[in-house]
Amino acid sequence: MRLLPAFTVRGWGLLSGGAALIASGLIIGERDLVGFGVLVFALPLLSALTLWGAPGRVVHSRALQPARTPAGADVRVLVRVANAAPALPVGGLQVQDALPGTLGRAPLFNIGFLGPRAVRDLTYRVPTRVRGSYPVGPLALTVTDPLNCLRRGRSVGAPMTLLVTPPVVALPHVPVPGGAAEDGDSATRSVAGGTDNDPVPRGYRHGDDMRRVHWRSTARHGELMVRREEHRLSDRSAVLADLRARAHAGAGPDSSQETAVSAAASVALHLSGRGHETGLYTDSGEVAAAGGADILDALAVAPPSSAADLSGAAEEVARSHVSGQGLLVAVLGALSAADIGALTRLPGGRAQTCVALLCTRAAWPDPEAGHRSATALREAGWLVAEIGSLHDLPRAWSAAALGRADTAGR
Numbered sequence: 001m002r003l004l005p006a007f008t009v010r011g012w013g014l015l016s017g018g019a020a021l022i023a024s025g026l027i028i029g030e031r032d033l034v035g036f037g038v039l040v041f042a043l044p045l046l047s048a049l050t051l052w053g054a055p056g057r058v059v060h061s062r063a064l065q066p067a068r069t070p071a072g073a074d075v076r077v078l079v080r081v082a083n084a085a086p087a088l089p090v091g092g093l094q095v096q097d098a099l100p101g102t103l104g105r106a107p108l109f110n111i112g113f114l115g116p117r118a119v120r121d122l123t124y125r126v127p128t129r130v131r132g133s134y135p136v137g138p139l140a141l142t143v144t145d146p147l148n149c150l151r152r153g154r155s156v157g158a159p160m161t162l163l164v165t166p167p168v169v170a171l172p173h174v175p176v177p178g179g180a181a182e183d184g185d186s187a188t189r190s191v192a193g194g195t196d197n198d199p200v201p202r203g204y205r206h207g208d209d210m211r212r213v214h215w216r217s218t219a220r221h222g223e224l225m226v227r228r229e230e231h232r233l234s235d236r237s238a239v240l241a242d243l244r245a246r247a248h249a250g251a252g253p254d255s256s257q258e259t260a261v262s263a264a265a266s267v268a269l270h271l272s273g274r275g276h277e278t279g280l281y282t283d284s285g286e287v288a289a290a291g292g293a294d295i296l297d298a299l300a301v302a303p304p305s306s307a308a309d310l311s312g313a314a315e316e317v318a319r320s321h322v323s324g325q326g327l328l329v330a331v332l333g334a335l336s337a338a339d340i341g342a343l344t345r346l347p348g349g350r351a352q353t354c355v356a357l358l359c360t361r362a363a364w365p366d367p368e369a370g371h372r373s374a375t376a377l378r379e380a381g382w383l384v385a386e387i388g389s390l391h392d393l394p395r396a397w398s399a400a401a402l403g404r405a406d407t408a409g410r
Contacts, residue, residue, distance in 0.1 A: 011044040011149030018042070044149035050091065054143045055154040057085040058093065058114070062137060068163045068297075071131050071253060075162060077106075079122040079139065083114045090114040092144035098159070099126065100134050128164045129253050131261065131300045135159035165296040166262040169393055171270040174401040201225040237276040237326040239268045240317055244283050245304040247333030249363040254389075256333060256362040261299050262390045263357055264331040267397075268295045271327065279320050283313040286320070310335075314342035329355045333362035335373045344380035354382045355400050361388055 007015065018041025025033030058081060065076040077097065083090050091113050097106040107124050114120065126136070137159035144151045201214040204224035217225035241264035242248075248257035264280070271278045272292060280287040280295055284305045289298040307313070310332075322328055330343065335358075346354060356377050364370050374384045385396035 006150050006152050007044065008144075008149055008151055010147070011047075014040055014044045014149060043147065044145075047145040047147045048150045050145050051143055051150055051152050053088075054090045055141050055152055055156075057083055057088060057090055058141055058143075058156065059084045060095075060139050060157055062097075062139070062157065062160055064136060064160055064162055067160070068165065069128060070167045070296075071128050071164050071258075072167055073128055075126045075128060077124055077126055077136060079109075079124075080119060081111065081114070081122065081139075082119040083116055085116050087116050089116055089118075090143060091146060092142075092148070094142040094144075095122070096140045096142075097124075097137055098140060098155070099136060102130060102132070103128065103134055103136075103162075126162070128162075130258065131164050131166045133301050134162045134164065136162050163297065163300055165300045166258070166265045167390060168262060168266040168269060168296070169390055171266060171394055171397045173274070174398050201227055235276050235326045236279070236321050236323045237271045238279045238281060238317055238320045238322050238328050239264050239271070240281045240283075240313060240328070240330040240332075241299070241302070242283060242310065242313070242330070242332045243302060243305050244307050244310075244333060246306075246308070247335070247362055248304075248359070249334075249361060256359040257304060259361070259387065259390055260331045260333060260359050261302065263359075263387060263393050264329075265296055265299050266390070266393055267329050267331070267357075270397075271329075276326055279322075281313060281317050281320065283307045283310055285312075285316055309342065310339040311342045314346060318346060327353050327355060329357065331357045331359070333359050334364045334369065340373055340376045343377065343382070356382045356384045357393070357396060357400070358384065358386045359388075360386050 018037045018039070021037025021040060022034050023037075025031065025035075025037055060082070061080045063078040065078065067075075069075055079095070079097065081093075081095055093111040093114050094108060095111060096108045099106045103126050106126075109122050111120050138155040138157045141154045141156060142151060143153075201217045202225065204213070204226050208226050212226045214225045214227050241260055243257060243260065245257075248255060248260065250256055252258070268278050268280055268289075269292070272295070278295075280289045280298065282302055282305065284307065287298045287302065289295045317328065317330075328346065332339075332343075335343075343356070356374075358370055358374055360370055362370075370386065374386065377384050383400040385400040387393050387396045
């Protein structure tokens with residue numbers, strides 16, 4: 001254990017003072033002064049013996065309540081600190097969790113004396129402002145001797161992961177043109193029906209349900225015949241989130257990029273909840289998300305991209321499996337002429353409706369650029385609405401269903 005770098009100001013003062021007394025006593029020949037100097041010099045060294053192995057005797061556990069939370073909510077951190085030694089105490093103990101700057105500074109707990117097998121429970125709250133995956137920990141221990149001459153520090157344990165998901169809002173169940181699930185219809189449609197009038201039954205196979213036996217065909221063919229299975233075609237939608245750094249403005253939770261992420265998450269959850277099989281895309285490609293919590297988890301850690309335009313994202317969405325009466329919803333930042341050209345080529349030949357949600361606080365080059373982009377998209381057949389913040393999204397969603405722009409977010 002290296003002691004010298006851990007001495008406090010008091011410790012270094014006693015060491016230097018004791019050494020000065022010893023030197024002075026030797027020079028003038030005062031043995032009592034030398035003895036007193038030795039005592040002063042030895043005090044911090046003897047006090048340091050009380051710290052021998054003390055940091056290693058401290059163990060801890062940590063819990064996050066909850067470990068996954070939407071941005072804007074507080075997380076409660078529970079820390080249990082214990083002295084694992086059966087006989088030796090730990091004195092002068094201070095503990096503090098390591099937190100990233102985005103989550104603020106964790107409070108410093110001055111535990112003080114911790115007897116053998118003693119346990120202390122600590123708790124504090126962490127505010128979450130911006131989505132992301134954050135490490136909480138490790139725990140930083142500081143132990144001082146009774147005279148405060150020596151201070152030893154150590155980090156114990158591994159950090160836990162706190163996942164902060166983007167905040168979402170509920171969208172109204174309005175009938176967006178082209179969305180069967182939005183109209184309250186069944187999310188699936190039968191391609192080959194299973195009625196008694198089905199003209200093409202098939203032969204019975206082992207394991208088939210006897211309730212599906214087509215008795216009229218059985219009598220005609222002289223063998224068991226069953227109705228064909230119902231093949232169902234789902235409404236499949238796609239949601240594109242524009243995460244280009246150059247397309248957005250602002251920083252922190254009020255930035256247009258965070259608005260775009262939260263809006264994309266809200267729309268994807270809404271469509272999934274209404275029966276759509278929803279694919280999630282960013283300008284970096286498809287995001288692996290099966291739906292529900294997976295969508296939020298994926299967008300929680302989706303980074304800004306350095307893409308210059310949306311041509312690659314448009315090609316990726318063009319290859320997506322949007323089918324039936326599914327929707328293509330794009331949540332967009334500032335658009336260039338190339339971006340508009342890539343997007344306006346998507347609706348051609350498609351059966352689904354295309355909806356564009358424009359972030360009005362993005363990095364538009366001038367105040368009218370957003371209006372010009374909205375006009376160009378509408379002329380290409382898109383339903384367009386504008387949002388200034390996440391709270392504008394429900395009204396914008398209703399406005400898109402009515403085929404008109406909502407400029408309240410400006």
